[in-house]
Amino acid sequence: MIYLVITILTYIISKKLYQKWEHPLLTPLFVSPTLLIMMLLVMDIPFEQYEQGTNVISYFLGPATVAFAIPIYKHYALIKKFLLEIITSITAGSTFAVLSSFFLGYLIHLSGTFMTSILPRSITTPIAIEVSETIGGVPALTAAFVVCTGIVGSIVGPYVIRFSSIQSSIARGLSFGMAAHGAGTSKAFEFGDQEGTFSSLAMIIAAGITLLWGNTWIPSFQHLFM
Template sequence: MTLLFTALTYFIYIWTKRINGKYKRIWTHPLILCPVALICLLAVFRFPAAEYLTSSRLLTDMLGPATVAFAIPIYKHRHLIKKYSSIILFSVAAGSIAAIISSYFMTFLVKASPEWILSVLPRSITTPIAIEVSKGIGGLPALTTVFVIITGIAGGIIGPQVIKLLSIRSPIAKGLMLGMAAHGVGTSKAMEYGELEGTFSSLSMILGGFMTLLWSYSLIPMLIKVFS
């Protein structure tokens, strides 16, 4: 079953990616269309979602090595990273804090349950790290994954529009913005701009994940204590 559902998920993703290439619409994005297609198949054949998740775990486990692979372009451009290290650290730190605080107050204002609030907080980092942060602070990893996907898709769509609107030309600025705001999807979009954009987006995504992990033991408990 593992091979069957891994292959099924892969081919459905490729199919949805081709559709998105032909019809450039928000609703044809693979991260929207692929899950919808899989849900429909599971519903039609009455296959339990829990068993599907277990059978396709191989794909989830590959997220870790895929994230680590981003180190290759980072190493290649290490001289630029060293040159702009202070700007990078400040930008990513500010972005990660802004993501956590905005997430907290948006869910707090709509009077979401504590579990929902804690599940939303790590939404702006890559899935493998977001899941671990969610577990550590008492959130629901499955729910966190949904918000991570939504954030990635929204950032991947809105980010290029913001870049165009503000006439941002710096590859460093483009990469840091897309990586912090839309993690994996943003990095994929940054790669379309160029290698430098993709490099800094990868770095931003990785640093954002580690910083959010740090905030999960400092900033997040403080927010909960002050506003609960």
């Protein structure tokens, strides 16, 4: 119970901090876990104990994932209209996310656990955790990589947009959602409403496609190369 209260309080405080300064490094997803980890280390509390005390919070990931039906339903007309752009670019992006993580990891001789856990890093956490479990990764590691991806993506995203020739707001939105899921989506909304909407669509579709990859070619790929 005490861990539950502390986690929620830490979240509320870090959210207030972010609203005040809006620096990407101040995202609650970075600040809260850092503070909580420091607390566990200083007070010498085993993680299992913390995990047990906060599993109610993790439960909410389930219904939250279900709730993504709402934005899909609301923007269904938009999805249908731009289906070709969305499916093609997100299929390319999802494949590229998995393959580039793999080959870069291969270059630095990344160990098996880290390698498997980093593959689904480009999608939203609840689904990334599912994919990670499916392909034999460690959910906590995947969650950490997903968080890093979100932070990195929302920092480099605006520079990628500035230095590339990506012009349409559809493409800008899709690339934010594909590369940096939720964190990227909140950044995309700073560019405009259409960017934000397409970013959230990209985030959802990327999760679906990567989930499909996790159940189709990724296991055979692992079998061949890892």
